[in-house]
Amino acid sequence: MLTEERHQLIRDRLAAEGKVLAGELASRFGVSEDTVRRDLRELAKAGQLRRVYGGAVTLAPFAAATISQRSGHAVEEKLRLAKAAVGVLASGQTLFIDGGSTNEAIARAIPRDLELTVATNSLGVASALADLPLVELIVLGGRYVRDLGTCVGGDTLAAVAQLGADLFFLGSCGLDATRGVTAFDSAEAEVKRAMARNSAGIVIAATNDKLATAAPYRVAAPDAIRYLVVERTAPADILADFQRLGAEIRFA
Numbered sequence: 001m002l003t004e005e006r007h008q009l010i011r012d013r014l015a016a017e018g019k020v021l022a023g024e025l026a027s028r029f030g031v032s033e034d035t036v037r038r039d040l041r042e043l044a045k046a047g048q049l050r051r052v053y054g055g056a057v058t059l060a061p062f063a064a065a066t067i068s069q070r071s072g073h074a075v076e077e078k079l080r081l082a083k084a085a086v087g088v089l090a091s092g093q094t095l096f097i098d099g100g101s102t103n104e105a106i107a108r109a110i111p112r113d114l115e116l117t118v119a120t121n122s123l124g125v126a127s128a129l130a131d132l133p134l135v136e137l138i139v140l141g142g143r144y145v146r147d148l149g150t151c152v153g154g155d156t157l158a159a160v161a162q163l164g165a166d167l168f169f170l171g172s173c174g175l176d177a178t179r180g181v182t183a184f185d186s187a188e189a190e191v192k193r194a195m196a197r198n199s200a201g202i203v204i205a206a207t208n209d210k211l212a213t214a215a216p217y218r219v220a221a222p223d224a225i226r227y228l229v230v231e232r233t234a235p236a237d238i239l240a241d242f243q244r245l246g247a248e249i250r251f252a
């Protein structure tokens with residue numbers, strides 16, 4: 001089998017399933033795993049996949065998109081996810097909510113009768129919560145990155161370190177049962193990791209295009225997710241992987 005034929009079959013498999021395993025591909029193609037790993041390196045260099053331990057996954061969507069651009073994508077799906085995500089809340093909790101268009105939708109969906117303390121580095125989330133009478137809002141300052149819609153850097157990290165949360169609503173760029181939760185921006189990923197360390201549980205609401213994908217910077221291990229809120233059409237095999245790792249699946 002020619003190299004380009006293998007590459008096309010790998011691309012087709014990724015498009016259909018979101019991930020590939022080097023061992024399975026080697027058996028299917030009748031070549032060594034070293035040959036498959038070389039194929040994966042070449043495809044990764046061409047920007048067509050992201051390598052992970054044992055294989056590769058689809059690239060996470062919207063690598064270069066701004067928060068305003070992402071806000072216009074899958075609007076109805078995010079509204080349904082937000083409505084389901086706030087179902088895990090209980091009055092009296094303290095939350096971290098970081099940036100992202102889905103998290104902004106979640107903030108807008110929080111019921112007005114819930115008494116909460118919410119710390120956020122997202123101006124969009126803060127704006128959505130500003131008029132809720134029972135929410136004590138803590139805005140985590142720092143260097144504002146307009147394209148992300150969030151504050152990052154040393155001041156943000158110092159503020160996060162002073163707080164502890166019952167739940168962290170984590171905006172994910174990529175989500176994979178092997179690589180875990182990932183982000184595109186290193187400074188934003190650092191803030192996400194700090195929030196995760198200072199939280200008792202992680203909540204992620206993700207559209208289908210985020211599942212089985214990866215971005216460059218690691219945020220949290222896949223077994224750190226307490227609640228995973230997904231569309232009803234999310235692939236069952238991907239969800240089963242997260243369930244085995246301990247996540248409770250909630251459908252929107």
